[in-house]
Amino acid sequence: MLDQLLVHQVRRRVESSELPLSVEFWDGQKVGRTPAAVRVRLREARSLRAIANPSLGALARAYVEGQLDLEGDVHDILALGDRLCSAGDHKAESGVERWKWWRHTRSRDRRNIQYHYDVSNDFYGLWLDARRVYSCAYFRSPDMDLDAAQEAKLEHICRKLDLRPGERFLDIGCGWGGLLLHAAERHGVQGVGITLSDDQHRHVSDLIARSGLADRVEVRKMDYRDVPEHGGYDKIASVGMFEHVGRVNLVTYFDKINALLRPGGLVLNHGITAAAPGSAGLGSGIAEFINDYVFPGGELVHVSDVFRAAADSGLECLDAENLRPHYGKTLWHWVNRLEQHADVARRLIGEQKYRIWRIYMAGSAHAFECGWMELWQLLAGKAERGSQPNYPFTRDFMYGTR
Incomplete structure (x- = not known):
């Protein structure tokens, strides 16, 4: 049930955006623009979280762990990821962490x-x-x-x-x-x-x-x-x-x-x-x-x-x-x-x-x-x-x- 809700959330996010993005789910279904500058292939259900509620760190983790593939020019991938996550709105954490x-x-x-x-x-x-x-x-x-x-x-x-x-x-x-x-x-x-x-x-x-x-x-x-x-x-x-x-x-x-x-x-x-x-x-x-x-x-x-x-x-x-x-x-x-x-x-x-x-x-x-x-x-x-x-x-x- 949760997976279906996240699939719906991802579909809505991609379809409502004007980003040059397409997303392919692990079952072959696709959503987004064709052609697209950046193509995301979700390999498993847990990768949904990285797209449904994205942060640059979460997207990078999912990519590194093989949960999703990122295809396209890497300049486009980073620029789109920035826009998708509104990263510029919170580019640095406030406050100083006092490490041990x-x-x-x-x-x-x-x-x-x-x-x-x-x-x-x-x-x-x-x-x-x-x-x-x-x-x-x-x-x-x-x-x-x-x-x-x-x-x-x-x-x-x-x-x-x-x-x-x-x-x-x-x-x-x-x-x-x-x-x-x-x-x-x-x-x-x-x-x-x-x-x-x-x-x-x-x-x-x-x-x-x-x-x-x-x-x-x-x-x-x-x-x-x-x-x-x-x-x-x-x-x-x-x-x-x-x-x-x-x-x-x-x-x-x-x-x-x-x-x-x-x-x-x-x-x-x-x-x-x-x-x-x-x-x-x-x-x-x-x-x-x-x-x-x-x-x-x-x-x-x-x-x-x-x-x-x-x-x-x-x-x-x-x-x-x-x-x-x-x-x-x-x-x-x-x-x-x-x-x-x-x-x-x-x-x-x-x-x-x-x-x-x-x-x-x-x-x-x-x-x-x-x-x-x-x-x-x-x-x-x-x-x-x-x-x-x-x-x-x-x-x-x-x-x-x-």
Whole structure:
């Protein structure tokens, strides 16, 4: 009886809407427009709930669990899902959830990182650029390809840090080693990268051995809280990592960075933030879906919280840049590349994980384009005893030639 009521509710919703949508039920019955830009195939009765009373998170769950199929261009799917769920009306949950301390213990953080990153190096290699940079690219021109835009991002970070030959450089959350090796090869630093991912650690170790840089670069499987060289680094970068830190640990995180920096040193923190002040995460069930399927333990805070935590730790904020449109463009590149290699991806990681990454990255691209999330690069410095960070008076060193 309940199923029939939900079928009726779905029919009424689809027929009364002006959306370019068709829905096919598990018994072959269809409702909606023909042709339709987006076609939903319901595979079982329990998928009715995701359509009858939809949220973006519920639709994503049903898709990932194989309860329904989504056919059509992924741009159209996300745009239609947004309209169907009126997601823009509740894009962020209000209030700040105070997560318990145990959510970010060393062992839990290690498991969370390995869940997301130790999927398959070959899988990530299908759709990332040649250096496997898994963070927002920097498009100096609209027609720049992904590989060039990621090289531009790495150089943009190195210029902001004003890296110099012989400086000690720490890359927190070094990923597959793109920034670490770029900084060593192009700017002559003595580099250390840290990661909690087994796959990434093996990959970067192999890259260092093949590059002939073992005398100047090393990679460690290590939590950022356990890096021992206090006062040992001239420059530090953290790219796409601090989303894993947790709101309650932000000051601990910046305290550690401050302790690792030499007086006058610089840190660049590159990470995703919530667009809404006081946000507890994206609404419409998105935050819960991401936590359950993609980034367990991940949290987004507003950029003002990042500024405050850095300042509370004694770091002076020197420069900030929002790269929000760059990340939307980056993610669409990744989605397109993933879809082009869909068959290989499915063989490597299976149908469900393929669906997770496809809908997660497309949904994230849509969220950046809609302004629900932002990507901030925050440059800060360590000043002690009336001195100031080693930071030029103008930004010419970032954007000029040298």
